[in-house]
Amino acid sequence: MHTVAILVLDDVVPFDMATPIEVFGRTRLPDGRRPYTVRLCGPTPEVRGEAFTMRPPWGLEALADADTVIVPGCAETAPPPPPEALDALRAAAASGTRIASICSGAFILAATGLLDGLSATTHWLAARALAERFPLVDVRPDVLYVDNGQFLTSAGAAAGLDLCLHMIRRDLGSAVAADAARLSVMPLEREGGQAQFIVHEQPPVPRGSLLEPVLAWIEDNLGQDLTLEAMAARCGMSERTFSRRFREQTGTTPLQWLLRARVRRAQFLLETTEYGVERIATQAGFGSPTAFRERFKRVVGLTPQAYRASFQAQPA
Known part of the structure; x- marks a missing residue:
């Protein structure tokens, strides 16, 4: 039996906390046995959630007996983690316990x-x-999760589910993990990483800057052959x-700025039109469908076709 301890602190995010409880709690071996015991642990007898108050049945001492410790995310307004909780995590790590975090x-x-x-x-907004x-x-904002062996981290709340399934596969193999994924109505592996969800905002330019007119001109002429x-x-x-x-004014190079502008234009066209790849490549200024596919996937993490399937608006 593998014990999973979920450490809840004040202002814990409900979904981040519920995901490992649900996923590990419902996992079954082929003979029907439950391979995981899930324990909810807190530094105090009462912990405040974002919209509720809870009484964790176990205290910090339960982290010492756990095989895996999960640290869910907390709200931005959450107080600093109590020193005793940090000490308990360090002690668990020193004994070889696997520790994973979800989102923040x-x-x-x-x-x-x-x-x-x-x-x-972590979530790309907080990276x-x-x-x-x-x-x-070394923060990597473009992946769904990172596995360092003993220490693992995931991106947003949904990526916490990816990470839990990944740990189940590590522990029990692909067949058990696939069953757990089916119960969660979730693929065992998702294509792409966080990059597909990131809004690629351009760096701000000071008002009145000499660059303002040229950036507006670039946006209006993305389909042209724009050279340095x-x-x-x-x-x-x-x-x-x-x-x-x-x-100096944007923190990036002109050509990198231009590439991001073209990717944003392509994302908009993929989401809102039925245009083919050739037309989008032309209108966004990629030159050829081949160049469009290669550069789009490098920035976004998905092919244009996969991005459209995931994000195109559906008619009401």
């Missing part, structure tokens, strides 16, 4: 120092904040000066 639970796990020098992920707050952690020379000439600058000022 990565912030709690990172606060223990256990993720220093390792790759980790920059995680990287800034914990610079020793043409963009610089639009501003009346040399290519070198234009590139330097562009990076």
Whole structure:
């Protein structure tokens, strides 16, 4: 029997907490036995959720006896994790316990120092904040989960389900994990990563900047063959000066900015039209369908066809 302890702190996110309870609690072996025991643990007798109050049956001492500890996410307004909870996580790690976080639970796990020098992920909206707050952690915002062996992290709440199924497959094999996935009405593996859900906003440009007119012109002419020379000439600058000022004001290069603009245009067309790949490649300025497919998948993590199948608006 494998014991899974779920550590709940104040302002825990209900879905992040419920996912491992549901997935591990419903997993069955071929002979019908339950391979997992799930325990809800807290640092105090009463823990406040986002919309409820709960009384965890187990305290922090249960982490010492667990085979796996799950750290769900907490709301942005949650107080800092109590030191005794961080100490309990460190002690569990020292004894070899597997520890996984869901969504913003990565912030709690990172606060223990256990993720220093390792790759980790969290919800893409919080990835920059995680990287800034914990610079020793290699934050990967474009994946659904990261498995470092003993320490695992997942992206948003739904990616927590991907991670739980991944751990079940590690523990018990693909057949048991596939059954658990079917009970959750979920594929055992999803195509692509977080990148497909990220809104690729362009870096802001200061109001009144010399770049404002040229960026508007680029957006209006994405279907054209836009070169660095043409963009610089639009501003009346040399290519070198234009590139330097562009990076100073946006944090990226002109060509990287142009690629993101073209990807956003392609995403919009895939979501809202029935245009074929050739037409979208032309209107977004990728030059050829082959170049479009390759660059789109590199940025988004899905092929254009797979992206359309997942995100195209359906008629009412």
